[in-house]
Amino acid sequence: xxxxxxxxxxxxxxxxxxxxxxxxxxxxxxxxxxxxxxxxxxxxxxxxxxxxxxxxxxxxxxxxxxxxxxxxxxxxxxxxxxxxxxxxxxxxxxxxxxxxxxxxxxxxxxxxxxxxxxxxxxxxxxxxxxxxxxxxxxxxxxxxxxxxxxxxxxxxxxxxxxxxxxxxxxxxxxxxxxxxxxxxxxxxxxxxxxxxxxxxxxxxxxxxxxxxxxxxxxxxxxxxxxxxxxxx
Amino acid sequence: xxxxxxxxxxxxxxxxxxxxxxxxxxxxxxxxxxxxxxxxxxxxxxxxxxxxxxxxxxxxxxxxxxxxxxxxxxxxxxxxxxxxxxxxxxxxxxxxxxxxxxxxxxxxxxxxxxxxxxxxxxxxxxxxxxxxxxxxxxxxxxxxxxxxxxxxxxxxxxxxxxxxxxxxxxxxxxxxxxxxxxxxxxxxxxxxxxxxxxxxxxxxxxxxxxxxxxxxxxxxxxxxxxxxxxxxxxxxxxxxxxxxxxxxxxxxxxxxxxxxxxxxxxxxxxxxxxxxxxxxxxxxxxxxxxxxxxxxxxxxxxxxxxxxxxxxxxxxxxxxxxxxxxxxxxxxxxxxxxxxxxxxxxxxxxxxxxxxxxxxxxxxxxxxxxxxxxxxxxxxxxxxxxxxxxxxxxxxxxxxxxxxxxxxxxxxxxxxxxxxxxxxxxxxxxxxxxxxxxxxxxxxxxxxxxxxxxxxxxxxxxxxxxxxxxxxxxxxxxxxxxxxxxxxxxxxxxxxxxxxxxxxxxxxxxxxxxxxxxxxxxxxxxxxxxxxxxxxxxxxxxxxxxxxxxxxxxxxxxxxxxxxxxxxxxxxxxxxxxxxxxxxxxxx
Numbered sequence: 001x002x003x004x005x006x007x008x009x010x011x012x013x014x015x016x017x018x019x020x021x022x023x024x025x026x027x028x029x030x031x032x033x034x035x036x037x038x039x040x041x042x043x044x045x046x047x048x049x050x051x052x053x054x055x056x057x058x059x060x061x062x063x064x065x066x067x068x069x070x071x072x073x074x075x076x077x078x079x080x081x082x083x084x085x086x087x088x089x090x091x092x093x094x095x096x097x098x099x100x101x102x103x104x105x106x107x108x109x110x111x112x113x114x115x116x117x118x119x120x121x122x123x124x125x126x127x128x129x130x131x132x133x134x135x136x137x138x139x140x141x142x143x144x145x146x147x148x149x150x151x152x153x154x155x156x157x158x159x160x161x162x163x164x165x166x167x168x169x170x171x172x173x174x175x176x177x178x179x180x181x182x183x184x185x186x187x188x189x190x191x192x193x194x195x196x197x198x199x200x201x202x203x204x205x206x207x208x209x210x211x212x213x214x215x216x217x218x219x220x221x222x223x224x225x226x227x228x229x230x231x232x
Numbered sequence: 233x234x235x236x237x238x239x240x241x242x243x244x245x246x247x248x249x250x251x252x253x254x255x256x257x258x259x260x261x262x263x264x265x266x267x268x269x270x271x272x273x274x275x276x277x278x279x280x281x282x283x284x285x286x287x288x289x290x291x292x293x294x295x296x297x298x299x300x301x302x303x304x305x306x307x308x309x310x311x312x313x314x315x316x317x318x319x320x321x322x323x324x325x326x327x328x329x330x331x332x333x334x335x336x337x338x339x340x341x342x343x344x345x346x347x348x349x350x351x352x353x354x355x356x357x358x359x360x361x362x363x364x365x366x367x368x369x370x371x372x373x374x375x376x377x378x379x380x381x382x383x384x385x386x387x388x389x390x391x392x393x394x395x396x397x398x399x400x401x402x403x404x405x406x407x408x409x410x411x412x413x414x415x416x417x418x419x420x421x422x423x424x425x426x427x428x429x430x431x432x433x434x435x436x437x438x439x440x441x442x443x444x445x446x447x448x449x450x451x452x453x454x455x456x457x458x459x460x461x462x463x464x465x466x467x468x469x470x471x472x473x474x475x476x477x478x479x480x481x482x483x484x485x486x487x488x489x490x491x492x493x494x495x496x497x498x499x500x501x502x503x504x505x506x507x508x509x510x511x512x513x514x515x516x517x518x519x520x521x522x523x524x525x526x527x528x529x530x531x532x533x534x535x536x537x538x539x540x541x542x543x544x545x546x547x548x549x550x551x552x553x554x555x556x557x558x559x560x561x562x563x564x565x566x567x568x569x570x571x572x573x574x575x576x577x578x579x580x581x582x583x584x585x586x587x588x589x590x591x592x593x594x595x596x597x598x599x600x601x602x603x604x605x606x607x608x609x610x611x612x613x614x615x616x617x618x619x620x621x622x623x624x625x626x627x628x629x630x631x632x633x634x635x636x637x638x639x640x641x642x643x644x645x646x647x648x649x650x651x652x653x654x655x656x657x658x659x660x661x662x663x664x665x666x667x668x669x670x671x672x673x674x675x676x677x678x679x680x681x682x683x684x685x686x687x688x689x690x691x692x693x694x695x696x697x698x699x700x701x702x703x704x705x706x707x708x709x710x711x712x713x714x715x716x717x718x719x720x721x722x723x724x725x726x727x728x729x730x731x732x733x734x735x736x737x738x739x740x741x742x743x744x745x746x747x748x749x750x751x752x753x754x755x756x757x758x759x760x761x762x763x764x765x766x767x768x769x770x771x772x773x774x775x776x777x778x779x780x781x782x783x784x785x786x787x788x789x790x791x792x793x794x795x796x797x798x799x800x801x802x803x804x805x806x807x808x809x810x811x812x813x814x815x816x817x818x819x820x
Contacts, residue, residue: 024529026524027526030524
């Protein structure tokens with residue numbers, strides 16, 4: 001954020017602290033998704049278990065951040081920009097924690113998948129996770145730089161992930177129809193795909209919150225057509 | 233007064249000069265006036281004395297006017313009580329009692345009196361001098377002379393006029409002189425002021441051209457000297473800075489410098505490429521804001537807590553990301569409160585990969601060697617335990633031991649060979665070779681094994697096949713290894729086909745197709761790895777060392793050729809070998 005002129009330096013530091021914690025949480029969730037996907041693609045169940053365990057840290061940090069935000073609101077009675085920041089911080093915090101949970105879900109599905117032969121080479125899944133991870137990174141970068149355009153890009157990328165999800169579903173359907181022995185694995189893969197799709201939804205929500213923070217405009221419920229309009 | 237040295241000096245001169253002139257003039261005027269007055273007083277006193285004499289001799293009434301003219305004064309005689317007896321100008325009856333006049337009183341007490349008064353009748357200052365008329369020791373009256381100070385007034389007036397003219401003249405002169413003098417005094421100082429102003433603006437070339445031998449000149453010389461020193465120091469500093477910048481920019485390690493607030497102050501090119509960021513996006517931000525690498529963040533936290541340099545490995549993003557060796561330390565020699573942090577990243581991904589490969593290799597080799605050795609030892613033990621007594625069993629055992637030992641031997645040979653090839657220590661003798669000739673000899677070597685399994689070998693080789701550039705022996709080995717595999721993995725009674733042809737890109741392609749068990753698609757890329765086996769048990773049973781394809785792969789590389797393997801599980805495998813065509817003289 002740009003330099004602010006708060007009269008109280010401790011207020012300033014409190015806000016900066018919340019922001020840094022939020023970014024750290026962002027980093028943790030980015031890593032969690034990375035490792036969850038890695039545990040699937042490298043067939044490393046040990047790594048998957050690590051991801052599941054590490055979720056405790058994410059949850060703890062989530063609680064901490066929320067507490068700090070509420071304290072700040074209660075103590076400082078902020079207005080305007082600061083109030084927007086604190087309320088969106090609480091929401092972004094919640095989204096990041098949910099993303100962490102999605103990563104855990106993926107890791108949990110990876111373990112049984114690793115124990116059976118690979119159904120097919122994973123091509124679309126890594127592509128989805130790549131985009132989803134980039135979306136999270138971009139939305140957090142948008143938060144840091146208060147960059148409305150960047151946030152807008154994230155919103156547009158959500159469609160790509162959605163269509164990849166549909167694609168995977170159709171492909172797996174054909175596998176399952178052909179050979180019932182693939183059903184277990186196919187369903188697990190579909191669940192992973194769904195989780196990735198939800199991750200990108202959360203990233204989109206974060207981007208929307210960033211736009212609100214920067215412009216004061218709430219673009220949450222724009223319908224599909226309006227999405228192509230410029231927001232910033 | 234302007235804040236200006238010139239004006240200060242100039243004004244001072246002017247003031248001093250004018251003040252002096254005015255004071256001198258004033259003093260002179262006063263003195264002259266006093267002297268003149270004195271003179272007149274003396275005059276009048278003398279005349280009064282004489283008139284006193286004349287009075288006592290008779291009646292001066294008649295001679296009064298003449299006396300007055302001579303004395304050039306008004307003569308008044310009063311008696312002891314102050315009544316005016318005679319006056320040369322006014323009517324006695326109209327004059328009042330003069331006893332209390334200052335000069336009379338003074339004359340009564342001191343013997344002579346004088347006083348100056350402004351006369352309203354004449355509108356001019358008049359000097360009065362009085363002498364007492366004595367008779368013995370008694371005062372019988374007073375003689376008083378009065379002269380209007382016309383003369384004095386006129387003289388003073390004239391004098392003042394002269395002084396005024398002088399002031400004007402002197403003023404003009406001194407103005408000019410003071411101006412010139414001040415200018416000359418101040419000019420070198422101004423020059424130095426401008427010079428140092430240019431210095432402030434960063435312009436450090438140039439010299440002062442002041443040459444006087446006084447303090448100003450010496451000051452100027454000192455400044456020039458310091459300038460030369462400064463220029464040298466600046467140049468030195470710039471050079472050092474240039475060297476450091478060059479080193480910083482060209483380092484292959486990525487470097488990040490954080491300021492005392494933990495914000496990114498500087499980064500080099502390597503950092504931009506390793507982390508994939510742009511300078512303007514991350515300057516001024518904290519690492520957490522710029523790129524959220526949790527491991528780096530944790531390392532930074534540890535560093536902040538302990539204050540000691542931190543060194544550890546972190547991994548960078550992506551699924552197959554780099555591994556970096558990070559070193560965090562503080563930059564020495566900075567004042568407290570301005571500590572900066574330096575973070576250096578060294579890419580150890582390759583190192584780690586090689587390490588892993590080495591570890592894997594050693595594990596594999598040990599395993600490969602251990603297995604036959606265990607078997608050999610086992611058999612020997614059994615023989616020692618008594619099986620040696622039974623000739624038939626003993627013979628069988630010895631045979632098996634022999635086979636295992638042979639296998640070990642082959643393994644060591646292969647390993648050495650592979651190592652030689654990889655290190656480039658094997659000398660390859662390239663010449664023009666006919667593929668069909670070598671193939672024939674290889675086929676004859678394979679024949680016994682093939683007929684054991686009742687395999688049919690089909691050949692498809694045109695007579696006009698181009699010669700290739702190859703090392704005869706190594707070509708033999710390549711074809712042998714591949715055919716050996718084909719024979720090994722093809723089930724009994726099936727067939728192997730060998731075809732060779734020229735492709736349109738300068739290669740001769742040798743295709744060996746089998747109808748064997750095939751290889752899963754995702755395992756194909758790994759076939760060239762040492763000891764890599766798809767089905768481990770089977771391969772070992774068939775006597776393989778696991779190095780065959782590895783050797784082939786490296787030999788093909790050494791021949792500037794390539795190898796392609798296509799396969800389908802349960803159907804068969806096709807190995808395609810591309811050999812460069814021999815083109816005339818160059819056997820490169």
